[in-house]
Amino acid sequence: MIEFLNRLFGREPSSRTAKERLKLVLLSDHLSLAPDVIEALKHDLFEVISRYVEIDAANCDVTFEQREKQVAMMANIPILGMQKRPAPPPVPPASHTNGSSKPARKASANGSGTPRRRRRKAQPQSMPQPQLAQGSPQPT
Amino acid sequence: MINQVVQDEVPVAGDVPRVRGRAIVVTSGKGGVGKTTTTANLGTALAALGASVVLVDADVGLRNLDIVLGLEARVRHHVLDVLEGVVTLDEALVTDKRVPKLRLLAAAQTREKDDVDTAAFRDLIGTLRDRFDYVLIDCPAGIEKGFVNAIAGADEAIVVCTPEVAAVRDADRVVGLLGDDRKVELIVNRLRPALVRKGKMLSVDDVNDILHLPLLGVIADAPDVIVSTNRGQPVALDPASEVGESYRAIARRITGQDSAAPEIPREKTFLGKLFGGRS
Ligand SMILES: Nc1ncnc2c1ncn2[C@@H]1O[C@H](COP(=O)(O)OP(=O)(O)OP(=O)(O)O)[C@@H](O)[C@H]1O
Ligand SMILES: [Mg+2]
Numbered sequence: 001m002i003e004f005l006n007r008l009f010g011r012e013p014s015s016r017t018a019k020e021r022l023k024l025v026l027l028s029d030h031l032s033l034a035p036d037v038i039e040a041l042k043h044d045l046f047e048v049i050s051r052y053v054e055i056d057a058a059n060c061d062v063t064f065e066q067r068e069k070q071v072a073m074m075a076n077i078p079i080l081g082m083q084k085r086p087a088p089p090p091v092p093p094a095s096h097t098n099g100s101s102k103p104a105r106k107a108s109a110n111g112s113g114t115p116r117r118r119r120r121k122a123q124p125q126s127m128p129q130p131q132l133a134q135g136s137p138q139p140t
Numbered sequence: 141m142i143n144q145v146v147q148d149e150v151p152v153a154g155d156v157p158r159v160r161g162r163a164i165v166v167t168s169g170k171g172g173v174g175k176t177t178t179t180a181n182l183g184t185a186l187a188a189l190g191a192s193v194v195l196v197d198a199d200v201g202l203r204n205l206d207i208v209l210g211l212e213a214r215v216r217h218h219v220l221d222v223l224e225g226v227v228t229l230d231e232a233l234v235t236d237k238r239v240p241k242l243r244l245l246a247a248a249q250t251r252e253k254d255d256v257d258t259a260a261f262r263d264l265i266g267t268l269r270d271r272f273d274y275v276l277i278d279c280p281a282g283i284e285k286g287f288v289n290a291i292a293g294a295d296e297a298i299v300v301c302t303p304e305v306a307a308v309r310d311a312d313r314v315v316g317l318l319g320d321d322r323k324v325e326l327i328v329n330r331l332r333p334a335l336v337r338k339g340k341m342l343s344v345d346d347v348n349d350i351l352h353l354p355l356l357g358v359i360a361d362a363p364d365v366i367v368s369t370n371r372g373q374p375v376a377l378d379p380a381s382e383v384g385e386s387y388r389a390i391a392r393r394i395t396g397q398d399s400a401a402p403e404i405p406r407e408k409t410f411l412g413k414l415f416g417g418r419s
Contacts (some may be wrong), residue, residue: 014339014340015339015340015341015342015346018304018305019342019349019350022305022309022342022350025309026312029309029312
């Protein structure tokens, strides 16, 4: 909000505003997504993560970087605490076994590796395994 | 390192291998950012260094290069006359008497970009590469047919960009369209160092944080450019002009004679302003 006001009243150097606008517009050019869709994506990303852990919403930051032919998305999400848990209470990490890693690896083939952690926590549970594995690549 | 002279050798009839010239398109996407001014001045500076240079105006329908060079009165024929076999290439080339190693192939003013056949234009550039050390192509604004024709025969590109949001965005688009097979370098044009210092203009770093291109040079926004264009005397010919020197430095970087990092124009001092002005 303060940033917005500063910008509105010209307190931020206009060159910085220009650069920020450029970054956002090029990102949407490259991804073929409208700027407000990207904002919605960021919002949903934070929302999903905060379902599992408590995050420092004020200091969350998502940046996009052009790498050769691809755009990479980087999220910097400070975690305040691990007290928040997903609806079904997770089983202590000690119960991991090698035997259960097979379906997880299969799932990560169509997404990136990042959701692995969450998936692991969820794995030892009896039922929700297939759904979680299927849905997990989405938040990345 | 980036600016090493890259030349491929092509066997010519009589099997004496001859070094082929470089075909460089000067492009930008956005209009009015300085493509024609850059082409004219780099061509002049390269020819002044002793290289044989031909400038090709690919802006069919809106020809300007002859005006900026001050050669408009001597243009009799144009690219399309050559492509359509009305005149020979040599009949259409205009020699610049100030720098005799410089030739101009003008665009047709009363025709349209769609009248130019892409393959024929590419072949023409190929022919010119066999005869000149440098073929500089002045690309029209936009990304339509005129752009496609202009880049067709070029194996290198200079992207001209001003420190403005729209220019950088369009430059980014053009870089994508130029593809991976061409060497692409950046010239930032019309920089105003005083505005950059005050945070009122994107800096060269700001621009290149976004474009990520090898920086060939930076040209200040300078009245000299406008004055020299009024006169039809490329500023690169003016030994006393600072922007003229910027163009000459870029030319040396293109030939590989200068490998130092490009200089960023600095703010003029009060005294410099007093004595440096021209009108
Ligand atoms: N470094 C500079 N300092 C001051 N004026 C400049 C500079 N570079 C270009 N200009 C001016 O900007 C105007 C546009 O330049 P120019 O015709 O070279 O652009 P262009 O990219 O070829 O335009 P178009 O897209 O219409 O072909 C001209 O009036 C020219 O004199
Ligand atoms: Mg032009």
